[in-house]
Amino acid sequence: MDAxxxxxREFKLAAVKKVIEHGLSDTxxxxxxxxxxxxxxxxxxxxxxxxxxxxxxxxxxxxxxxxKRLRDENRQLxxxxxxxxxxxxxxxxxxx
Numbered sequence: 415m416d417a418x419x420x421x422x423r424e425f426k427l428a429a430v431k432k433v434i435e436h437g438l439s440d441t442x443x444x445x446x447x448x449x450x451x452x453x454x455x456x457x458x459x460x461x462x463x464x465x466x467x468x469x470x471x472x473x474x475x476x477x478x479x480x481x482k483r484l485r486d487e488n489r490q491l492x493x494x495x496x497x498x499x500x501x502x503x504x505x506x507x508x509x510x
Contacts, residue, residue: 421449426457427466433458434467 432443433454440458444451461467 419449421453427461427470429454430458430461431470 429443429447429449432438432446433440440451440454444454
């Protein structure tokens, strides 16, 4: 008699994310994880119905926006630093 395997929510979510985010097929992910592809489809449907993916996408989007903002700010600060370095060198040269 086969005992049913229990999978954590994190495991299920990671499996479904592989399908959605990486564009892999249900079958390929299931084979990689040693489970049936019907489980992946069932989990995907369940996460879609309970709004898990909408929350994940919203969280992912806010992280991407924050990362973009920080990269832009970093680029601006580097440029300002270079300007200050050149100005300092110029002023020091003029004072000697």
